[in-house]
Amino acid sequence: MATLPEVVAVAVVAGAATGVGALPVLVVADVTDRSYDAALGFAAGVMLAAVAFALVAPGIEAGSPAVVAAGVLAGGGTFLAGIRATPRLRSRFAWLRRARETPERSDDRRRALLVALAVSLDNAPEGLAVGVAFGGGLDGAGYALAAAIALQNLPDGFVMAVPAVRSGVARPRAVAYATLSGGLPEPVAAVAGFLLVGLAASLFPLAAGFAAGAVLAVVARELLPSSQAHGHADAAVASLLLGFVAALLVDAGLG
Numbered sequence: 001m002a003t004l005p006e007v008v009a010v011a012v013v014a015g016a017a018t019g020v021g022a023l024p025v026l027v028v029a030d031v032t033d034r035s036y037d038a039a040l041g042f043a044a045g046v047m048l049a050a051v052a053f054a055l056v057a058p059g060i061e062a063g064s065p066a067v068v069a070a071g072v073l074a075g076g077g078t079f080l081a082g083i084r085a086t087p088r089l090r091s092r093f094a095w096l097r098r099a100r101e102t103p104e105r106s107d108d109r110r111r112a113l114l115v116a117l118a119v120s121l122d123n124a125p126e127g128l129a130v131g132v133a134f135g136g137g138l139d140g141a142g143y144a145l146a147a148a149i150a151l152q153n154l155p156d157g158f159v160m161a162v163p164a165v166r167s168g169v170a171r172p173r174a175v176a177y178a179t180l181s182g183g184l185p186e187p188v189a190a191v192a193g194f195l196l197v198g199l200a201a202s203l204f205p206l207a208a209g210f211a212a213g214a215v216l217a218v219v220a221r222e223l224l225p226s227s228q229a230h231g232h233a234d235a236a237v238a239s240l241l242l243g244f245v246a247a248l249l250v251d252a253g254l255g
Contacts, residue, residue: 002134002142007194008187010134010146011127015186017150019179021157025165026175033230036162040227041236043155045243047215047223050152053251054126054145055212063205071209072216079217120185123149127186128207131193148250153182155243159223 002010059068126149133142157178164174227236 001137002139004191004194007131007134007142007190010143011130011187011190012183014130014146014149014182015123015127015153016179016183017153018157018160018182019175021154022161022175022178024158025161026171034232034235037227037230037232037236038239039155039158039162040223041239042243043159044219044223044227045240045245046152046155046247047219047243048240049244049247049251050126050148051212051215053248054129054148055208055215058129059205059208059212062208067205068209068212071206071211072213074206075210075213075215076217077213078210079214080221120181123153123182124185124189124207124211126211127189128193129204130186131190131195132197132204134190135194135197144251148247149186151247151250156182 056068056072059071126145130142130145130149133139133145157175160181161171161174161178164177165171169177227233227240
Protein backbone atom coordinates (compact mmCIF):
# COMPACT_ATOMS: atom_id res chain seq x y z
CA MET A 1 0.00 0.00 0.00
CA ALA A 2 1.29 3.46 -0.93
CA THR A 3 2.39 5.81 1.82
CA LEU A 4 1.15 9.37 2.25
CA PRO A 5 4.37 10.92 0.83
CA GLU A 6 4.06 8.68 -2.23
CA VAL A 7 0.45 9.74 -2.71
CA VAL A 8 1.44 13.40 -2.46
CA ALA A 9 4.25 12.90 -4.99
CA VAL A 10 1.94 11.17 -7.48
CA ALA A 11 -0.71 13.87 -7.08
CA VAL A 12 1.81 16.69 -7.51
CA VAL A 13 3.16 15.16 -10.73
CA ALA A 14 -0.35 14.65 -12.13
CA GLY A 15 -1.55 18.12 -11.18
CA ALA A 16 1.59 19.97 -12.22
CA ALA A 17 1.28 18.53 -15.73
CA THR A 18 -0.60 21.76 -16.46
CA GLY A 19 2.77 23.52 -16.18
CA VAL A 20 4.40 21.03 -18.55
CA GLY A 21 1.64 21.67 -21.05
CA ALA A 22 2.26 25.41 -20.78
CA LEU A 23 6.03 25.18 -21.46
CA PRO A 24 5.76 25.74 -25.24
CA VAL A 25 4.80 29.38 -24.60
CA LEU A 26 8.38 29.97 -23.35
CA VAL A 27 9.89 29.34 -26.79
CA VAL A 28 7.07 30.10 -29.20
CA ALA A 29 6.77 33.77 -30.07
CA ASP A 30 3.14 33.38 -30.92
CA VAL A 31 0.67 30.66 -31.68
CA THR A 32 -1.27 30.56 -34.93
CA ASP A 33 -5.02 30.69 -34.74
CA ARG A 34 -5.17 27.22 -36.26
CA SER A 35 -2.87 25.75 -33.58
CA TYR A 36 -4.73 27.56 -30.83
CA ASP A 37 -8.11 26.33 -32.07
CA ALA A 38 -6.74 22.79 -32.38
CA ALA A 39 -5.42 22.94 -28.80
CA LEU A 40 -8.81 24.11 -27.56
CA GLY A 41 -10.48 21.26 -29.42
CA PHE A 42 -8.05 18.69 -28.01
CA ALA A 43 -8.61 19.95 -24.46
CA ALA A 44 -12.37 19.81 -24.99
CA GLY A 45 -12.13 16.20 -26.18
CA VAL A 46 -10.06 15.14 -23.17
CA MET A 47 -12.42 16.96 -20.82
CA LEU A 48 -15.47 15.27 -22.34
CA ALA A 49 -13.81 11.87 -21.98
CA ALA A 50 -12.92 12.67 -18.37
CA VAL A 51 -16.55 13.55 -17.71
CA ALA A 52 -17.75 10.24 -19.12
CA PHE A 53 -15.10 7.80 -17.94
CA ALA A 54 -13.35 9.33 -14.91
CA LEU A 55 -16.26 11.15 -13.28
CA VAL A 56 -19.81 10.13 -14.26
CA ALA A 57 -19.30 6.36 -14.66
CA PRO A 58 -17.32 5.89 -11.42
CA GLY A 59 -19.72 8.21 -9.60
CA ILE A 60 -22.76 6.18 -10.64
CA GLU A 61 -20.97 2.95 -9.74
CA ALA A 62 -20.10 4.28 -6.29
CA GLY A 63 -23.46 5.92 -5.63
CA SER A 64 -26.54 6.48 -7.76
CA PRO A 65 -27.50 8.32 -10.95
CA ALA A 66 -29.64 10.74 -8.96
CA VAL A 67 -26.74 11.81 -6.72
CA VAL A 68 -24.40 12.23 -9.68
CA ALA A 69 -27.08 14.19 -11.58
CA ALA A 70 -27.53 16.52 -8.62
CA GLY A 71 -23.78 17.06 -8.55
CA VAL A 72 -23.71 17.83 -12.28
CA LEU A 73 -26.37 20.53 -11.88
CA ALA A 74 -24.61 21.98 -8.85
CA GLY A 75 -21.22 22.00 -10.57
CA GLY A 76 -22.51 23.51 -13.79
CA GLY A 77 -24.54 26.10 -11.89
CA THR A 78 -21.55 27.06 -9.77
CA PHE A 79 -19.41 27.48 -12.85
CA LEU A 80 -21.98 29.68 -14.58
CA ALA A 81 -22.23 31.77 -11.41
CA GLY A 82 -18.45 32.10 -11.53
CA ILE A 83 -18.67 33.48 -15.06
CA ARG A 84 -20.97 36.23 -13.82
CA ALA A 85 -18.56 36.92 -10.98
CA THR A 86 -15.57 37.15 -13.33
CA PRO A 87 -15.17 40.96 -13.06
CA ARG A 88 -14.88 40.67 -9.27
CA LEU A 89 -12.57 37.69 -9.51
CA ARG A 90 -10.41 39.45 -12.06
CA SER A 91 -9.84 42.37 -9.70
CA ARG A 92 -8.15 39.98 -7.26
CA PHE A 93 -5.37 39.11 -9.73
CA ALA A 94 -2.77 41.82 -10.35
CA TRP A 95 -1.58 40.15 -13.56
CA LEU A 96 -5.07 40.52 -15.01
CA ARG A 97 -5.28 44.20 -14.08
CA ARG A 98 -2.00 44.94 -15.87
CA ALA A 99 -3.19 43.56 -19.20
CA ARG A 100 -4.09 46.04 -21.90
CA GLU A 101 -7.77 46.92 -22.16
CA THR A 102 -8.87 45.76 -25.58
CA PRO A 103 -11.90 43.54 -26.29
CA GLU A 104 -9.75 40.72 -27.68
CA ARG A 105 -7.37 40.76 -24.73
CA SER A 106 -10.25 41.00 -22.31
CA ASP A 107 -11.65 37.80 -23.83
CA ASP A 108 -8.23 36.14 -23.53
CA ARG A 109 -7.94 37.09 -19.84
CA ARG A 110 -11.43 35.83 -19.11
CA ARG A 111 -10.79 32.57 -20.96
CA ALA A 112 -7.51 31.96 -19.10
CA LEU A 113 -9.22 32.52 -15.76
CA LEU A 114 -12.19 30.33 -16.61
CA VAL A 115 -9.98 27.46 -17.77
CA ALA A 116 -7.95 27.81 -14.55
CA LEU A 117 -11.17 27.62 -12.53
CA ALA A 118 -12.29 24.57 -14.48
CA VAL A 119 -8.91 22.86 -14.02
CA SER A 120 -9.04 23.52 -10.29
CA LEU A 121 -12.63 22.32 -9.97
CA ASP A 122 -11.77 19.24 -12.02
CA ASN A 123 -8.58 18.37 -10.16
CA ALA A 124 -9.95 18.75 -6.63
CA PRO A 125 -12.53 15.92 -6.78
CA GLU A 126 -10.26 13.81 -9.00
CA GLY A 127 -7.45 14.34 -6.49
CA LEU A 128 -9.89 13.24 -3.82
CA ALA A 129 -10.57 10.08 -5.83
CA VAL A 130 -6.83 9.42 -6.18
CA GLY A 131 -6.41 9.72 -2.42
CA VAL A 132 -9.40 7.45 -1.79
CA ALA A 133 -8.01 4.80 -4.17
CA PHE A 134 -4.60 4.77 -2.50
CA GLY A 135 -6.13 4.97 0.97
CA GLY A 136 -8.26 1.93 0.19
CA GLY A 137 -5.24 -0.04 -0.99
CA LEU A 138 -6.19 0.22 -4.69
CA ASP A 139 -2.77 1.39 -5.84
CA GLY A 140 -3.31 0.34 -9.46
CA ALA A 141 -6.48 2.40 -9.73
CA GLY A 142 -4.75 5.36 -8.08
CA TYR A 143 -1.86 5.33 -10.55
CA ALA A 144 -4.21 4.86 -13.52
CA LEU A 145 -6.37 7.79 -12.49
CA ALA A 146 -3.31 9.97 -11.89
CA ALA A 147 -2.03 9.15 -15.39
CA ALA A 148 -5.38 10.07 -16.93
CA ILE A 149 -5.41 13.34 -15.00
CA ALA A 150 -1.89 14.16 -16.18
CA LEU A 151 -2.89 13.57 -19.82
CA GLN A 152 -5.89 15.81 -19.40
CA ASN A 153 -3.83 18.54 -17.73
CA LEU A 154 -1.28 18.86 -20.55
CA PRO A 155 -3.60 20.64 -23.04
CA ASP A 156 -5.31 22.43 -20.15
CA GLY A 157 -2.04 24.12 -19.24
CA PHE A 158 -1.38 25.18 -22.83
CA VAL A 159 -4.91 26.46 -23.30
CA MET A 160 -4.60 28.49 -20.10
CA ALA A 161 -1.11 29.89 -20.79
CA VAL A 162 -1.66 31.05 -24.37
CA PRO A 163 -4.47 33.55 -23.65
CA ALA A 164 -2.60 34.68 -20.52
CA VAL A 165 0.49 35.51 -22.62
CA ARG A 166 -1.67 37.14 -25.28
CA SER A 167 -3.17 39.39 -22.61
CA GLY A 168 0.28 40.63 -21.53
CA VAL A 169 1.31 38.21 -18.78
CA ALA A 170 5.04 37.37 -18.74
CA ARG A 171 5.69 33.92 -20.18
CA PRO A 172 7.41 32.41 -17.09
CA ARG A 173 4.61 33.77 -14.92
CA ALA A 174 1.97 32.28 -17.21
CA VAL A 175 3.69 28.88 -16.87
CA ALA A 176 3.81 29.31 -13.09
CA TYR A 177 0.09 30.15 -12.93
CA ALA A 178 -0.73 27.17 -15.13
CA THR A 179 1.34 24.90 -12.87
CA LEU A 180 -0.37 26.14 -9.72
CA SER A 181 -3.85 25.73 -11.23
CA GLY A 182 -3.32 21.98 -11.29
CA GLY A 183 -0.39 21.39 -8.96
CA LEU A 184 -2.02 22.91 -5.88
CA PRO A 185 -5.58 21.49 -5.67
CA GLU A 186 -4.57 17.98 -6.76
CA PRO A 187 -2.24 17.05 -3.86
CA VAL A 188 -4.32 18.91 -1.26
CA ALA A 189 -7.43 16.97 -2.24
CA ALA A 190 -5.48 13.71 -2.53
CA VAL A 191 -4.20 14.07 1.04
CA ALA A 192 -7.74 14.70 2.28
CA GLY A 193 -9.00 11.61 0.45
CA PHE A 194 -6.16 9.47 1.73
CA LEU A 195 -6.64 10.51 5.36
CA LEU A 196 -10.42 10.50 5.33
CA VAL A 197 -10.97 7.58 2.99
CA GLY A 198 -14.26 6.52 4.56
CA LEU A 199 -15.86 9.94 4.40
CA ALA A 200 -14.37 10.72 0.99
CA ALA A 201 -15.69 7.49 -0.48
CA SER A 202 -19.22 8.38 0.56
CA LEU A 203 -18.92 11.86 -0.95
CA PHE A 204 -17.26 10.80 -4.19
CA PRO A 205 -20.47 10.39 -6.27
CA LEU A 206 -21.58 13.94 -5.50
CA ALA A 207 -18.07 15.36 -5.95
CA ALA A 208 -17.63 13.52 -9.24
CA GLY A 209 -20.94 14.89 -10.50
CA PHE A 210 -19.98 18.40 -9.38
CA ALA A 211 -16.70 18.23 -11.30
CA ALA A 212 -18.46 16.79 -14.35
CA GLY A 213 -20.96 19.66 -14.37
CA ALA A 214 -18.19 22.25 -14.11
CA VAL A 215 -16.24 20.64 -16.95
CA LEU A 216 -19.30 20.38 -19.19
CA ALA A 217 -20.04 24.04 -18.54
CA VAL A 218 -16.58 25.26 -19.52
CA VAL A 219 -16.49 23.01 -22.60
CA ALA A 220 -19.89 24.20 -23.84
CA ARG A 221 -19.54 27.84 -22.75
CA GLU A 222 -15.91 28.53 -23.64
CA LEU A 223 -13.84 25.86 -25.35
CA LEU A 224 -16.15 24.74 -28.15
CA PRO A 225 -17.27 28.24 -29.28
CA SER A 226 -13.72 29.60 -29.01
CA SER A 227 -12.22 26.67 -30.93
CA GLN A 228 -14.30 27.61 -33.97
CA ALA A 229 -13.98 31.37 -33.75
CA HIS A 230 -11.22 31.71 -36.38
CA GLY A 231 -12.58 29.60 -39.21
CA HIS A 232 -10.70 26.40 -38.36
CA ALA A 233 -13.67 24.31 -37.27
CA ASP A 234 -12.43 21.15 -39.02
CA ALA A 235 -9.07 21.27 -37.22
CA ALA A 236 -10.81 21.91 -33.92
CA VAL A 237 -13.24 19.01 -34.35
CA ALA A 238 -10.47 16.65 -35.49
CA SER A 239 -8.42 17.58 -32.44
CA LEU A 240 -11.46 17.10 -30.21
CA LEU A 241 -11.83 13.56 -31.53
CA LEU A 242 -8.12 12.89 -31.00
CA GLY A 243 -8.32 14.19 -27.44
CA PHE A 244 -11.37 12.08 -26.67
CA VAL A 245 -9.77 8.94 -28.12
CA ALA A 246 -6.47 9.56 -26.33
CA ALA A 247 -8.22 9.86 -22.97
CA LEU A 248 -10.41 6.85 -23.74
CA LEU A 249 -7.35 4.69 -24.52
CA VAL A 250 -5.60 5.80 -21.35
CA ASP A 251 -8.67 4.95 -19.31
CA ALA A 252 -9.08 1.56 -21.02
CA GLY A 253 -5.38 0.67 -20.89
CA LEU A 254 -4.57 1.82 -17.35
CA GLY A 255 -7.98 1.68 -15.67
